[in-house]
Amino acid sequence: AQSVSQHNHHVILSEAASxxxxxxxxxxxxxxxxxxxxxxxxxxxxxxKYFSGDPxxxxxxxxxAEFIKSKFSFNLRKPSVQWSDTAEYFCAPLxxxxxxxxxxxxxxxxxx
Amino acid sequence: TAGITQAPTxxxxxxGRSMTLRCTQDMRHNAMYWYRQxxxxxxxxxxxxxxxxxxxxxxxxxxxxxxxxxTDDFPLTLASxxxxxxxVYFCASSEGGGTGELFFGEGSRxxxx
Numbered sequence: 449a450q451s452v453s454q455h456n457h458h459v460i461l462s463e464a465a466s467x468x469x470x471x472x473x474x475x476x477x478x479x480x481x482x483x484x485x486x487x488x489x490x491x492x493x494x495x496x497k498y499f500s501g502d503p504x505x506x507x508x509x510x511x512x513a514e515f516i517k518s519k520f521s522f523n524l525r526k527p528s529v530q531w532s533d534t535a536e537y538f539c540a541p542l543x544x545x546x547x548x549x550x551x552x553x554x555x556x557x558x559x560x
Numbered sequence: 561t562a563g564i565t566q567a568p569t570x571x572x573x574x575x576g577r578s579m580t581l582r583c584t585q586d587m588r589h590n591a592m593y594w595y596r597q598x599x600x601x602x603x604x605x606x607x608x609x610x611x612x613x614x615x616x617x618x619x620x621x622x623x624x625x626x627x628x629x630x631t632d633d634f635p636l637t638l639a640s641x642x643x644x645x646x647x648v649y650f651c652a653s654s655e656g657g658g659t660g661e662l663f664f665g666e667g668s669r670x671x672x673x
């Protein structure tokens with residue numbers, strides 16, 4: 449059965465610290481990979497996506513993610529977090545059948 | 561541009577009653593989705609639809625039904641609500657085919673007493 453796993457439930461960082469959030473997926477076929485962000489009180493919005501090509505993709509607000517096919521991973525990174533990055537982050541592999549399931553999410557708290 | 565419109569925004573419902581959450585999109589997207597979001601569990605897929613006239617079950621379909629009579633509308637029905645269905649429900653749409661970004665509605669907060 450397809451599944452997605454986010455390793456960190458809650459991450460607390462100080463401003464300017466580096467961030468890496470883990471995501472591993474288990475799917476039988478080709479998938480496209482997404483990271484979504486949900487700011488407090490808002491709905492989810494796209495942070496970045498990977499379809500093909502360069503496995504290092506850059507998204508909005510200085511976020512990037514690296515697709516490592518051999519590890520079935522798509523980890524999210526940011527070199528220096530800001531207080532405004534406080535949010536919940538969701539990894540989502542999207543297979544061609546559109547059965548799109550999200551990871552349980554990682555709550556990021558950035559202390560000013 | 562409206563995008564995804566969900567209604568109601570919030571609802572309190574007695575257990576055993578039925579309820580339909582409405583979702584309408586104006587982007588002519590093929591695929592539509594219903595998720596529920598619960599603390600500590602993230603978003604879980606309830607049902608989805610690849611195109612008008614077709615639906616599929618997600619991770620947690622029990623107690624819910626959907627229909628997709630046309631491209632724009634994807635209502636979610638709880639036939640007999642139970643307290644465990646208390647949640648925030650999000651509708652989303654995408655172009656489909658596995659390549660599209662999901663666009664989300666603002667959510668519907670449902671409390672079942």
